[in-house]
Amino acid sequence: MAETFITTGNLARFKEKTDALYQAKELKTGSKTDYKVLSDNNLTDAMVAQIGAAASKTGSVTRFTAADVDLMSNATKIDPTTLSPAGGQVGDLIIDxxxxxxxxxxxxxxxxxxxxPAIGKTGANTWGDLAGQPTIGGKTLAAGDNTLADLGIEAAGAAAAARTGAVDDVKKLGYDTAASVDKKVSDLKTELTNSLAGAYEPKGSTAFADLVAVxxxxxxxxxxxxxxxxxxADFVEGAGHAYPAGTNIVCVSVTTGEGDAAVTANKWDALSGVTDLSGYIAKTDLTAATDADIDALFA
Incomplete structure (x- = not known):
């Protein structure tokens, strides 16, 4: 009986159909991570923009002028035609x-x-006017370029020398370095490879009837x-178990009994057998879903 499976193309078709059915999510105003939900009862960004445009005509929205408008520090009145946008209302904020x-x-x-009156400091700001100037390593940054020497930071050569000294100290204390760890790993891999190589000894192929006595x-x-x-009975698992042609077997030592009564003898052990695949579906019984199958879900 044929079974239908889903491909990445089917998933893309399913997404296309769902996108056409549902409204895309919209971020909450001012947020980059939180999305609006039905229970928020808030406006879309487009509606907020429309309300803002209408409100600017009633004087309820703060207005900022272009940066080239210069009111001077002691000005108390200004010609509204010099503003950008032109005009002005009580409550507007003017930036000179x-x-x-x-x-x-x-x-x-x-x-x-x-x-x-002017809100905040009058005139242009300088670096010295700024509060909480940034620091590096406890050294306050000055205006303009700052060199490593100005900040008391070691040059690359000094840092390399310090690193070399630290490695030498590690060696003196007897701790492993990267080189010593790599050597130990390499030695262990060689030892393991040699051990595995000696574990099995291929003897060739033979008919079961001609197999050497265990x-x-x-x-x-x-x-x-x-x-x-x-x-x-010469096999580890006992007599009566069927194996197909091409099965490999190995001679192993098996100990039975305990203490003085313990007996060790050779036994054959099968290295491969038959895997029952009856519970799996065959590749030829699989059929890929089509766009028509996806469209039918939305009919």
Whole structure:
């Protein structure tokens, strides 16, 4: 009986269909990680932009001018035509060329704007005016370029010398370095390879009937049996177990009994057998799903 399986192309088709059915998620205003949900009862970003545009005509939205508008530090009135955008209303915030901020406190009949006192520092800021200047290693950064020597940081040569000294100290204390660990790993791999190489000794192929007696075999001898066979009492698992042609068997030592009654004898041990695959579906019984199958889910 044929079974249908899903491919990556089917998944892409399924996504295409679901995207067409549902509204895409939208981030909450001001957030880069949290998405709006139905229970938030909040506006879309497009609606917020429309409300903001309408509100700017009623004087309820703060307005910023272009950076080239210079009110000077003692100015109290300004011609609204010099602003960008032109005009002004009570509550607007005006930024001058020095980046000082002023609130619009009144609008005269001739539309001249009256400004409140400057908010914050007047004039351009310098590096020395900044609070909480950054530091590296406890050294405060100065204006302009800062060299490693200015910050008391070791040059590359000194750092390399310190590293070499540290490695020497590790060696003196008897700790392993990368080189010594690599050598130990390499030696261990060689020892393991040699041990495995001596564990089995391929002896060739033979018919089961011509197999050498297990008592005359040597531990580690491996034979490839050319025909199907059924095990005898000479096998570790006992008699009566069927194996197909091409099975490899190895001679092993098996000890039975304990103490003075213990007896060690050679036995054959099968290295391969038959795996029952009846519980698996054959590749020829699989059929890939089609776009029509996915479309039918949305019909």
């Amino acid at each position: 060329g020095h980046h000082d901020a002023y609130n619009v406190t009144a609008v005269a009949d001739d539309n001249t704007l009256t400004l409140g 008592a005359d075999a040597t531990k580690g001898d491996v034979w490839n049996l050319l025909d199907a066979f059924t095990t005898t």
